[in-house]
Amino acid sequence: MQLVIVTGLSGSGKSIVLKMLEDSGYYCIDNLPATLLPQISEHLSNVQHEQVAISIDTRSASLEALPDNIRQLKSQGMDVQVLFLEANVETLVKRYSETRRRHPLSKDTSTLAESISHERHLLEQLVDLGLRIDTSNLSANTLRNWVKEFVIQKNGELTLLFSSFGFKHGIPLDADYVFDVRCLPNPYYDKELRPFTGQDAVIRDYLEKQENVHRMYEDIQGFVSRWLPCFVQDNRSYLTVAIGCTGGQHRSVYLVERLGAYFRQHQQKVLIRHRELEKS
Known part of the structure; x- marks a missing residue:
C-alpha cells in the first residue's frame, strides 16, 4: 500500500x-x-x-x-x-x-x-x-x-528538487538552500531577448557566453554534489535547492535546467520547477 x-x-x-x-x-x-x-x-x-x-x-x-x-x-x-x-x-x-x-x-x-x-x-x-x-x-x-x-x-531514494524563482515575488518558504544569481548578466535588458525564458536557445546561447555564469554553475553544482551524500546518510527523502534572479524568467531558469540535466546524468532522481513560469 x-x-x-x-x-x-x-x-x-x-x-x-x-x-x-x-x-x-x-x-x-x-x-x-x-x-x-x-x-x-x-x-x-x-x-x-x-x-x-x-x-x-x-x-x-x-x-x-x-x-x-x-x-x-x-x-x-x-x-x-x-x-x-x-x-x-x-x-x-x-x-x-x-x-x-x-x-x-x-x-x-x-x-x-x-x-x-x-x-x-x-x-x-x-x-x-x-x-x-x-x-x-x-x-x-x-x-x-x-x-x-x-x-x-x-x-527510499533521495530526490533533488531544483526550483527557479524571482526575488521580487518573494523567497520560497520550502527551500533547503537558496542561491542568489542576480549578480549575473541579465538578458532582460536586451529588448530582443526579454520575451524569451531560460528554457529558450537564445537565452542559453547568451548566458553560456558569460564567464561568471559558468563559475556560478560550477560553484552550485560542486556544493550540491559535495554535500548530497550527507543528506542521503541522514535519510532525507527530498532536498530542495532554489535559485533566484530578479524576475525568475531567465538566469535562474537556465541554471535550474542545467543543474537538473547534470544530476540526472549522474543517476540522481530530479524534479524541476519554475515558479514564475508556471504561475504565468
Whole structure:
C-alpha cells in the first residue's frame, strides 16, 4: 500500500490536494487523529486499498505522535510519503478574508494572524517529515501538477528538487538552500531577448557566453554534489535547492535546467520547477 500523508497550515491547499488524490483513485481520509494512524493503516492494508491519502493537521489530537508513527510504518516496509503545505501570513490572511471562513485555532482574544502564527508553531515538528510546498504564489492547478509529480516518486531514494524563482515575488518558504544569481548578466535588458525564458536557445546561447555564469554553475553544482551524500546518510527523502534572479524568467531558469540535466546524468532522481513560469 502506498500511503500519502497530507499535513500543513490551514488555508495552504490541503483540501485541493486531497480532492486531487481522490480523483486520481486514492482512498482519502480527512482529519484523522494522529494516534490512530497505525491502526487505520493496518486496517486499510488488510482490505487491500493500494493507494491511500490521509489528512492530519492541528484539528487532530496528539500531533506529537505523528513522527514516531510514520517511522514505525516505514520500518514495517510501507511506502509512506509526507506532504507539508505552507504559505506566508499575508497569503493566508487574504485567503481567509476571501472565503470568510473561521480559522480552526481562532479565539475571541486572538487575531487571524496570531492564530496562523500559533498553528505554525504547533506544526514545527512536522516540517521536515517529507516534502515542503510553499503555496503562497501557486495557482490551484500548479499545486495539483506538483503533487502529481510527488506521488509518482518511488520511496527510499533521495530526490533533488531544483526550483527557479524571482526575488521580487518573494523567497520560497520550502527551500533547503537558496542561491542568489542576480549578480549575473541579465538578458532582460536586451529588448530582443526579454520575451524569451531560460528554457529558450537564445537565452542559453547568451548566458553560456558569460564567464561568471559558468563559475556560478560550477560553484552550485560542486556544493550540491559535495554535500548530497550527507543528506542521503541522514535519510532525507527530498532536498530542495532554489535559485533566484530578479524576475525568475531567465538566469535562474537556465541554471535550474542545467543543474537538473547534470544530476540526472549522474543517476540522481530530479524534479524541476519554475515558479514564475508556471504561475504565468
